[in-house]
Amino acid sequence: MNKNILTINNLSKSYYTKEKEILVLDNINMNIKENTITAIVGPSGCGKSTLLKILAGLEKESSGSILFNGKKKIGFMLQTDSLFPWKTVLENSLIGLEIENKKNKKSIKKVHDLLEKYGLNEFKNKYPSSLSGGMRQRVALIRTLATNPDILLLDEPYSALDYQTRLKLSDDLYRIIKSEGKVVLMITHDIAEAISMADRIIVLTKRPCKIKKEYTVKLTNKSFPIENRKALEFSEYYDKIWRDLDVNL
Numbered sequence: 001m002n003k004n005i006l007t008i009n010n011l012s013k014s015y016y017t018k019e020k021e022i023l024v025l026d027n028i029n030m031n032i033k034e035n036t037i038t039a040i041v042g043p044s045g046c047g048k049s050t051l052l053k054i055l056a057g058l059e060k061e062s063s064g065s066i067l068f069n070g071k072k073k074i075g076f077m078l079q080t081d082s083l084f085p086w087k088t089v090l091e092n093s094l095i096g097l098e099i100e101n102k103k104n105k106k107s108i109k110k111v112h113d114l115l116e117k118y119g120l121n122e123f124k125n126k127y128p129s130s131l132s133g134g135m136r137q138r139v140a141l142i143r144t145l146a147t148n149p150d151i152l153l154l155d156e157p158y159s160a161l162d163y164q165t166r167l168k169l170s171d172d173l174y175r176i177i178k179s180e181g182k183v184v185l186m187i188t189h190d191i192a193e194a195i196s197m198a199d200r201i202i203v204l205t206k207r208p209c210k211i212k213k214e215y216t217v218k219l220t221n222k223s224f225p226i227e228n229r230k231a232l233e234f235s236e237y238y239d240k241i242w243r244d245l246d247v248n249l
């Protein structure tokens with residue numbers, strides 16, 4: 001049995017405008033275990049990004065608690081790839097290390113190795129504008145991995161990409177996550193992406209956001225994401241989650 005790495009207890013969050021309080025997260029409880037990929041799906045505007053921002057420490061919860069099992073480092077990949085256009089692929093990949101003042105021989109070598117491993121070696125000295133969307137997302141991921149986080153928070157990592165690229169990248173991402181042994185919490189709009197990648201899927205309600213359902217994904221002959229789409233159980237999960245997401249039910 002995998003150990004809990006992160007526990008979220010009774011987490012709530014409100015934003016305040018001049019006139020009113022907007023309750024966004026309403027009593028969220030969640031356990032995240034080692035070596036797992038958890039996908040979060042939910043209606044637009046329900047509070048998914050807010051949840052990740054709180055976990056990353058960029059927003060403060062209104063009540064409840066977040067407990068990490070030991071000292072855990074968080075890597076957060078935002079909803080947009082947010083590369084600096086005036087910096088090269090290599091320079092962009094090194095930014096996280098620079099910010100943390102951890103740029104040294106060893107960490108720089110790791111970035112070169114990651115770029116090599118994920119097919120970006122020839123593009124190291126190119127600027128983001130000359131890369132495809134999929135390549136840019138890979139650079140953003142390498143930048144996040146470079147600082148060696150234990151937990152990766154991915155906010156719709158492929159939302160800006162075309163279908164073909166998303167499929168290819170989901171396999172890439174899966175390979176990267178598994179070979180680096182990370183815990184992943186990822187938001188996606190795409191039910192098929194969630195089923196094909198995740199060990200667990202959490203479905204959220206519309207705002208104020210609560211947990212509506214949770215699924216442990218068990219697929220026959222579980223393999224890489226593209227292959228997983230052919231699993232017998234795939235369409236059954238798809239139909240259930242599709243129904244869960246119907247805001248009228």
Ligand SMILES: Nc1ncnc2c1ncn2[C@@H]1O[C@H](COP(=O)(O)OP(=O)(O)OP(=O)(O)O)[C@@H](O)[C@H]1O
Nearest residue numbers: 015016022024043044045046047048049050051207
């Ligand atoms: N800083 C803020 N101040 C006030 N309201 C905010 C703030 N940030 C987010 N909100 C509101 O909180 C709600 C949830 O926003 P959030 O970005 O978490 O949703 P989301 O589920 O990620 O949406 P999407 O699927 O469109 O990315 C929205 O109604 C949004 O308008």
Ligand SMILES: [Mg+2]
Nearest residue numbers: 048049050079
């Ligand atoms: Mg969002």
